[in-house]
Structure formats: structure tokens, C-alpha cells
Amino acid sequence: MTPMTKLLSAASGLGLLTLAACGAQQPAQAQAQTPAAQVASTAGFAPKNLAGLAQATFAGGCFWAQEEAFEEIKGVKQVVSGYAGGTVPHPSYEQVAGQQTGHTETVNIYYDPKVISYQELANIFFTASHDPTQLNRQGPDTGPEYRSAVFYRTPEEKKIIEETIARVNASKQYGSKIVTQVVPFTQFWDAEGYHQGYFRLNPDNPYITNVSAHKVEHVRQRFPQDLKAALPVL
Numbered sequence: 001m002t003p004m005t006k007l008l009s010a011a012s013g014l015g016l017l018t019l020a021a022c023g024a025q026q027p028a029q030a031q032a033q034t035p036a037a038q039v040a041s042t043a044g045f046a047p048k049n050l051a052g053l054a055q056a057t058f059a060g061g062c063f064w065a066q067e068e069a070f071e072e073i074k075g076v077k078q079v080v081s082g083y084a085g086g087t088v089p090h091p092s093y094e095q096v097a098g099q100q101t102g103h104t105e106t107v108n109i110y111y112d113p114k115v116i117s118y119q120e121l122a123n124i125f126f127t128a129s130h131d132p133t134q135l136n137r138q139g140p141d142t143g144p145e146y147r148s149a150v151f152y153r154t155p156e157e158k159k160i161i162e163e164t165i166a167r168v169n170a171s172k173q174y175g176s177k178i179v180t181q182v183v184p185f186t187q188f189w190d191a192e193g194y195h196q197g198y199f200r201l202n203p204d205n206p207y208i209t210n211v212s213a214h215k216v217e218h219v220r221q222r223f224p225q226d227l228k229a230a231l232p233v234l
Contacts, residue, residue, distance in 0.1 A: 022062030059106040059149040060130030061138025065212035068199035069219040075115025081191045128222040133176040151185035
């Protein structure tokens with residue numbers, strides 16, 4: 001069992017007993033939003049200036065941990081939490097969590113390819129930020145809305161992902177084969193505002209301390225050479 005698998009296994013056991021699913025502990029103002037307000041809150045989280053930036057769109061379970069893990073990587077300008085892979089436009093968290101949309105919790109990574117490559121981001125995603133062998137779950141979170149997925153934009157990205165999966169499978173890092181979906185990118189919908197930056201804004205949230213922090217720390221330990229200088233304390 002790899003260190004990441006152990007962390008997720010331990011988190012799973014704890015989560016099933018004591019923790020709500022990722023995103024379930026919402027502030028009162030978010031719960032009270034009307035559908036129209038929810039749609040309005042999902043716009044404008046991308047960097048204002050996209051010049052020179054590329055995008056990578058990954059789904060690896062709860063977006064709180066994935067957002068923070070990739071925010072800490074050199075060359076990453078910004079990470080936005082959201083939803084992808086489904087059919088309903090402008091989905092709300094409640095719709096996605098209720099499995100009404102086909103979407104999975106996803107992060108859209110805006111990065112400088114002169115500093116960090118798509119290949120390096122894929123390496124982090126498949127070997128450190130989550131367990132890509134878990135089908136329709138991630139730790140204590142279960143359901144297709146937590147499935148592992150990569151949404152590629154170009155044939156080159158697809159090739160990188162497929163080769164990375166083959167290499168990680170051959171390495172036997174995990175006890176099982178990778179089950180990550182590899183599908184073309186169609187649309188990414190920003191999640192509600194209260195989900196953005198949630199890890200840093202809510203360090204005492206039980207889910208953050210017991211689940212998300214372990215995933216972020218695992219990325220730090222496996223890829224110290226790719227980290228930005230200043231990091232929040234876990």
C-alpha cells in the first residue's frame with residue numbers, strides 16, 4: 001500500500017464516521033442563495049489576463065484539496081474550483097452533489113508553460129494529488145461527482161495523459177490499475193464563490209484538517225522541487 005493509499009484509507013475510515021462530504025458544510029449565506037444568485041456567483045474567477053497562460057482541467061475528488069495542491073506549484077497562476085463532465089449548464093453544488101448533472105468536482109489550472117509543463121502537472125495529478133485507482137470515490141467521498149477524470153484540450157495533451165497512465169501503471173505505485181476517465185474538454189463551470197480558496201480560508205474545518213490537508217502534504221513531500229517559496233502552514 002502506497003503512502004497516498006494509506007492516507008486515503010485512513011481518511012475514509014474517519015470520514016465515514018464523523019465527516020460530511022466535501023462541500024457539504026456550507027455557510028448560511030450560501031445555503032440561502034437563490035438559483036439566480038448561484039449562477040451569478042460562478043463567474044469571474046479566472047485570471048483577468050490570460051496572455052501566456054495555458055489551462056489544465058483535472059478532477060481528483062474534492063476540489064478543495066486539488067485547488068490548494070496545485071496553487072502551491074511554481075508556474076501556476078491560479079486554480080479555480082468547479083464542475084465538468086456533465087450536461088447541465090451552470091450547475092449548482094447541490095445539483096452536482098445530488099448526482100443530477102453528470103458533473104464531477106473539478107479544478108481548472110491556469111499555468112505558465114514556460115515554468116511548469118503539462119507533463120509535470122500530470123505527474124503530480126497521477127502520483128500525488130489523489131488516488132486515481134478509486135472508482136467513483138475519493139477517500140470518504142463517494143459517488144460519480146468525485147470520480148477521477150482528465151479533460152484534454154489537444155491531441156498532445158491526450159497523448160501525455162495516456163503515456164503517464166501507462167507509466168504509472170507499469171511502476172506498480174498503486175495496487176490497482178488507474179481508472180481515471182480521459183475525455184475531451186467541453187466546458188468548465190466555476191463553482192460558487194464560497195468554494196474558491198476554501199482550504200486557506202477554513203483551516204479549522206474538520207474535513208480540511210482530516211482529509212484535505214493530508215492530500216496537500218503528500219504533494220509537498222513528493223514534489224518539493226516544484227513548490228512555490230511561501231506556503232501556508234498545515
